[in-house]
Amino acid sequence: MKIAIMGAMPEEIAPILQKIGSYKTIDYAGNRYYEATYKNSELVIAYSKIGKVFSTLTATTMIEHFGAEILLFSGVAGAISPELKVSDLIVATKLAQHDLDITAFGHPYGYVPEGSVFVAADKELLELSKRVASSMKKSIKEGVIATGDQFVANEERKNWIGSIFGADALEMEGASVAVVCNALNVPFFILRSISDAADMDASFSFDEFLLTSANESAEFVMKMVDELVNKNI
Numbered sequence: 174m175k176i177a178i179m180g181a182m183p184e185e186i187a188p189i190l191q192k193i194g195s196y197k198t199i200d201y202a203g204n205r206y207y208e209a210t211y212k213n214s215e216l217v218i219a220y221s222k223i224g225k226v227f228s229t230l231t232a233t234t235m236i237e238h239f240g241a242e243i244l245l246f247s248g249v250a251g252a253i254s255p256e257l258k259v260s261d262l263i264v265a266t267k268l269a270q271h272d273l274d275i276t277a278f279g280h281p282y283g284y285v286p287e288g289s290v291f292v293a294a295d296k297e298l299l300e301l302s303k304r305v306a307s308s309m310k311k312s313i314k315e316g317v318i319a320t321g322d323q324f325v326a327n328e329e330r331k332n333w334i335g336s337i338f339g340a341d342a343l344e345m346e347g348a349s350v351a352v353v354c355n356a357l358n359v360p361f362f363i364l365r366s367i368s369d370a371a372d373m374d375a376s377f378s379f380d381e382f383l384l385t386s387a388n389e390s391a392e393f394v395m396k397m398v399d400e401l402v403n404k405n406i
């Protein structure tokens with residue numbers, strides 16, 4: 174089984190590369206991919222660059238070019254739910270694109286014909302994450318993640334996204350990765366650690382907590398990888 178581990182920014186995959194230690198580097202389609210053998214399983218690791226288009230390209234490349242059969246995303250996000258504080262972990266049960274808008278034609282936000290507002294994450298990976306969380310004695314929240322090509326640093330916009338999509342957190346890549354994996358029948362798991370509250374202080378909070386939150390998420394994702402590799406599914 175070949176596992177893809179993806180982030181959006183270098184900081185999000187750095188702890189993963191550090192843990193793996195040795196890897197091969199391949200430059201392809203404007204990105205750098207890292208391939209490694211880890212406990213007898215194959216990994217492909219990359220950060221996509223920020224946003225839906227770059228993350229679509231990277232997820233597609235990992236699957237179609239590198240042959241990934243399962244995809245785990247690790248990164249940071251802004252909190253919508255007041256329950257979520259900096260460094261808390263949230264795993265997406267389903268994801269939507271909050272900036273996709275053809276409502277002028279009577280469609281709901283996040284919807285285009287032949288698509289769907291939400292894409293659901295893989296149930297088995299969600300179950301596995303619960304077992305991993307309890308073995309690490311960590312609490313992780315399951316919730317809806319909304320994705321768009323905007324860094325949200327505005328209470329009003331954040332509350333709007335929360336109310337329209339029932340979203341608990343927001344970021345800039347999850348839903349596009351979800352669309353790719355869903356279309357190509359690849360089970361996926363999107364994990365985020367909170368870096369900010371998507372409010373007027375968001376950019377300062379993001380800068381302060383990016384590294385620690387990215388590490389939190391990466392550590393959890395590597396525990397997921399360990400479980401997957403041990404089971405050899």
Ligand code: SAH
Pocket residue numbers: 181182223224248249250251252323324325326343344345346368369370371372375379
């Ligand atoms: N500081 C970076 C830009 C970060 S953009 C630079 O200057 O290059 C924010 C990144 O973190 C995106 O990859 C997104 O997925 C996630 N993120 C964290 N908080 C967010 C927020 N409040 N709104 C949108 N995305 C957020």
